[in-house]
Amino acid sequence: MANKLGPIYLAEGVLPRHVLAYLFAAFVSIGLFTYLVILTPYILRHNIGADQSNFGQITGDIQFWQEILVLCVIGWFGALSDRWGRRRVYIIGFILMGFAYATYAFATTIPELIAFRLIFALAVAANSAMLAAVVADYPAEQSRGKLAATSMLLNGLGATFFSGALGSLPDYFLQFAENEIWAGRYAALSIAAIAFFAAFVMVGLKPGLPANQKPSKASVLSLMKEGFSAGKKARIGVSYLGSFAARADMSIITLFLILWATIAATNAGMSAAEATKIAGMKMGIVMACSVFWAPVFGILADKVDRLNLLIVGFLLAAIGYGWVATQADILSSAAIPALIMMGIGQSSTILSCTVMLGQESPEELRGSTFGMQSFFGAIGILMISVVGGRLFDNVGPYAPFYAIAVANGLVFAVGFMVRLKELKNTSPATT
Numbered sequence: 001m002a003n004k005l006g007p008i009y010l011a012e013g014v015l016p017r018h019v020l021a022y023l024f025a026a027f028v029s030i031g032l033f034t035y036l037v038i039l040t041p042y043i044l045r046h047n048i049g050a051d052q053s054n055f056g057q058i059t060g061d062i063q064f065w066q067e068i069l070v071l072c073v074i075g076w077f078g079a080l081s082d083r084w085g086r087r088r089v090y091i092i093g094f095i096l097m098g099f100a101y102a103t104y105a106f107a108t109t110i111p112e113l114i115a116f117r118l119i120f121a122l123a124v125a126a127n128s129a130m131l132a133a134v135v136a137d138y139p140a141e142q143s144r145g146k147l148a149a150t151s152m153l154l155n156g157l158g159a160t161f162f163s164g165a166l167g168s169l170p171d172y173f174l175q176f177a178e179n180e181i182w183a184g185r186y187a188a189l190s191i192a193a194i195a196f197f198a199a200f201v202m203v204g205l206k207p208g209l210p211a212n213q214k215p216s217k218a219s220v221l222s223l224m225k226e227g228f229s230a231g232k233k234a235r236i237g238v239s240y241l242g243s244f245a246a247r248a249d250m251s252i253i254t255l256f257l258i259l260w261a262t263i264a265a266t267n268a269g270m271s272a273a274e275a276t277k278i279a280g281m282k283m284g285i286v287m288a289c290s291v292f293w294a295p296v297f298g299i300l301a302d303k304v305d306r307l308n309l310l311i312v313g314f315l316l317a318a319i320g321y322g323w324v325a326t327q328a329d330i331l332s333s334a335a336i337p338a339l340i341m342m343g344i345g346q347s348s349t350i351l352s353c354t355v356m357l358g359q360e361s362p363e364e365l366r367g368s369t370f371g372m373q374s375f376f377g378a379i380g381i382l383m384i385s386v387v388g389g390r391l392f393d394n395v396g397p398y399a400p401f402y403a404i405a406v407a408n409g410l411v412f413a414v415g416f417m418v419r420l421k422e423l424k425n426t427s428p429a430t431t
Contacts, residue, residue, distance in 0.1 A: 008147050009140035014206055019147070021204030022134050025090065026154040028198050029127050030250075031162030032097055035191055036104060036120055037063075037254040038167055038283065039184065041262045042276050046180045047108055052263060053393070058110065059259055060389020063251070065114050067382035069121040070128075074378055075224045078129040078371015086134050086367070087205040093126030094199035098192045105188035123195075128377070132370040134205070136358035142302065148355045149298015152347050156291030160284045166191070167280020171273035180273070227368030230361060234418050235307060236369065239357040240376045241414060242310055245407040246349035247377030248384040249317055252404045253286055253346060256388055257330075260397040264331050278331065285336060289343025297351050306356040307422070311415040313352035317345030318408040325401035349408065380407070 003010040005019045040059060044050040050058055081089045100120035107113040131151075139147040169187035170180070177183040231237040261282040265275035301309055320342035327335040353373065361369040388400035 009143040011138055011140055014138045017204055018206040019138055021201055022138060023150065023154055024201050025198060026131065026151040027158040028194060029131050030155040031158040032195055033124055034159055034254045035162045035166060036101065038163055038258055038276065038280055039105065039188060041259060042170055042184050043105060043107065046184060048110060048113065052266065055259060055263065056389045056392035059255060060385045062114055062117055063255060063385035064382060066117050066121040067378050067385055069118050070125045070378040071375060071382065073122060074125040074129055075227065075371045075375045077126045078133065078367045078374065079224045079227065081130060081133055082367035085208045086130050086137065087202060087207055089126050090130045090202045090205060091199050093123050093130060094195050094202060096123035096126065098195035098199065101188050101192035101195060105185040128374045129371045132354055132374060133367045135354060136366050136370060144358050145298045145301025145355050148301065148351055149294045152294035152298065152351050153291055156287045156294060156347065159287040160291060163280040163287060164284035168277045171277055174273055224368060226365055227372035230365060230369050233360065235356060235360045238307065238310065238415050238418055239353045240373055242314065242349060242353040242411050243373045243377040244380035245411045246353055248380035248404055248407060249346045249349055251381040251384050252388065252400055253283065255385065256392055256397065256400045258283055259392065260330050282339065285339045286343040286346065289340045290347035293344045294347045294351060297348050301351065301355045306359055307415060307419050310352040310356055311412055311419060313348030314408045314412040314415065317349045318405050318412060320345035321401050321408060322405035325398045325405060
């Protein structure tokens with residue numbers, strides 16, 4: 001009899017305790033990815049003393065160097081997990097995450113900030129590849145959407161917790177610290193402790209490889225090449241393209257929504273700590289909507305053709321990001337419906353790409369294909385970091401949101417054309 005965790009049927013050899021360990025990772029991972037970005041404007045102001053008018057370009061440039069390193073290693077981490085197993089790579093990722101947070105708030109120059117951000121980049125690469133690979137390994141086929149939706153739900157809850165509740169940590173520590181610099185450092189060290197604890201929890205993941213997967217004798221480089229070649233299959237190729245836009249979607253929220261809200265709050269006369277808190281609350285609205293929408297979209301994922309699901313997801317995202325771009329005052333209550341729609345679109349794109357690739361990718365190359373999907377996602381983040389930062393400073397804070405709305409619209413169009421071609425050829429549709 002197959003193992004189950006609630007309504008979720010599990011793959012051969014996967015136990016409920018393995019899934020629970022993974023779900024803890026799902027809860028903390030996105031929050032750990034985003035909190036450093038929330039903290040960055042605070043550090044730029046107090047540790048570095050940077051001019052606020054240059055925050056967009058500085059933030060985008062730091063993200064650029066992070067994504068350059070992520071691009072270089074994320075496919076390698078994915079392929080490595082096809083040899084070592086997911087558990088080892090996940091533990092390494094969380095340990096690196098802890099070291100990144102423990103050092104980042106002690107930077108006093110931009111080069112130091114970039115150097116510490118590169119440690120963070122290694123952690124993001126390892127954890128991003130594993131977050132996607134494990135959610136494809138653990139469920140039985142009929143429960144793929146349910147586990148992916150549960151993971152997305154916890155992603156959103158975790159991001160909301162980190163950006164909302166923990167977003168006010170610098171403000172909280174200010175009453176105990178010598179100054180605002182040390183308040184930020186105490187906040188970062190607190191998050192580092194969470195990362196190190198997560199590394200310990202990852203010992204509870206399933207050891208080794210999926211039950212039906214034999215250890216690969218191919219080199220990591222060969223596995224990476226096979227993962228790239230898998231993109232010749234139309235649906236896998238669309239998933240790779242979708243990841244390019246979907247990861248840029250998340251980057252837009254963590255980089256430029258936070259920066260937009262922080263600068264708007266500062267211009268309204270709030271302190272840096274208050275502005276950081278307000279920005280975290282705006283981020284929290286978006287993440288909360290991702291949380292409540294993910295189960296709905298996950299149920300749909302197990303009932304409809306998964307390319308159709310992707311098409312709908314990217315249409316929702318194009319509408320959401322375009323709507324946010326039209327907001328005159330991002331702090332006003334009038335902006336909340338647009339933020340809600342953006343949250344719905346953001347979770348829809350990531351979930352639809354994940355479940356479709358999980359279904360279409362060969363089991364023996366799953367780590368490699370998800371590593372490659374994350375590689376294309378990193379390219380998307382890299383491009384929006386560089387182009388978006390300059391659009392933010394030189395055109396306006398709304399401009400990066402228009403750019404990503406167009407990117408989502410293009411994925412929608414490509415997916416729609418691939419689906420029309422499938423129907424025209426009357427080939428059996430995979431559900």
